[in-house]
Amino acid sequence: MTAFTPSLAARALHAALPAAQAAAGAQHYPKGALYMAATPIGNLADISLRALHVLALADAIACEDTRHTRQLLGAYGVEPRALLAVHQHNEAEGAQAVIARLARGERVAFVSDAGTPAVSDPGARLAAAVRAAGHAIVPLPGASSVTAALSVAGAAGGAQGDDRGFVFAGFMPGKAAARREAIEALAAEPRAVVLLEAPHRIQALAGDLAVLGARAVTVARELTKQFEQIATLPAQELPAWLAADAQRQRGEFALVLHPAPHARAPRAIDEERLLCLLMDELPLKTAARLAAEATGGSRNALYARGLEIRQAKEKAAWR
Missing domain, CATH: 3.40.1010.10 (Tetrapyrrole methylase, N-terminal domain)
Structure with a gap:
């Protein structure tokens, strides 16, 4: 109060x-x-x-x-x-x-x-x-501490190149086992997550959040008050950051767990390059079938393209 x-x-x-x-x-x-x-x-x-x-x-x-x-x-x-x-x-x-x-x-x-x-x-x-x-x-x-923390975190509303939004999780469970289970669920959440915490439980929460490793967390302490403090750091560094200064463990906390980075998309396979490589070692029919399986392309279209490539090579060889 x-x-x-x-x-x-x-x-x-x-x-x-x-x-x-x-x-x-x-x-x-x-x-x-x-x-x-x-x-x-x-x-x-x-x-x-x-x-x-x-x-x-x-x-x-x-x-x-x-x-x-x-x-x-x-x-x-x-x-x-x-x-x-x-x-x-x-x-x-x-x-x-x-x-x-x-x-x-x-x-x-x-x-x-x-x-x-x-x-x-x-x-x-x-x-x-x-x-x-x-x-x-x-x-x-x-x-609202929720929107105030989000406004300075830069973690929602398209900041990551999309518009994934955010989830408000509020206070985590007080019991250690239940809290760890809840945080394990957050690890799979791709959106930003807003948490609230009281000073007497912030160290326990920080210790459990550390399992999220390099995922960024914005800590907003005593928002709008005289000793307001805002910091963004990897989740794994949060316990040490709190321990470095006793003042950092005082006051009311709003935390923003930043969105999980997008998984890097698999590199697209160049259908024609793969087909050419396979044709150097295998019959055209087999090469077209394997290329289609690897890329999801049309086997008939790859076979037809293989014929064109082979004919072009034959013409080039006669010149």
Whole structure:
């Protein structure tokens, strides 16, 4: 959980609320809808004006941690009308409380502790329950460690000469055997893979990722925060990189496992060259058959081409 300490910069954020109301207030915000609002992952300035406006407008804000959210909202000068605790341990029950409010025509916003809700954070079950109950859900996009890490890794969206995309794997299993099994599966994944990890488990994850050898990994630590650090290195070097500086093992981590290199395509076989080589040692019929088997070409076409080559050689010999 990020701690928000009073500062000149934080106090200045209060001025963002009138700006948010001016910039986003003209838009229609339907009642009886759930608003999934992304919040900063570390830097308070990364909230969107629309999210800020809706958080001030909402009849209630459902959140992962009410104390944390009240402190976050206070940094912007937002006084919530009501805060509802909806976290991983009570999400099913909390969803029913949200749905009851939506049925009364209230606007409810949902925020996780940081980043975009329902991405390795609570919110997915809430959204599914609200949708099943027939209420609208409105996304308010913003900060996300997943997309932030991808944007600096250069590992997806055609960077490898194609557009293989990426896979979001989130947190690996906590138990060593299950984690190693999951990483073995990643070794066969040709796309970029985004992982998340906590500081107390980063060394264990790095040790298991080392089996991927030279496959590149971008490590993004403390994204958007004062001590943000981003490095790209071979997976086999990650444990030593972490061990070289104790600071590198602190904070929240997003890692991007770069796409596996394309397997080098087999070199194309020159049908005619192979045919000529075989004809020097074998009867034409046999040479055409073997060349067809080796290249996938047409045996009849190769035989006809062999006849042309042989006739050309015979004519050249008479000259």
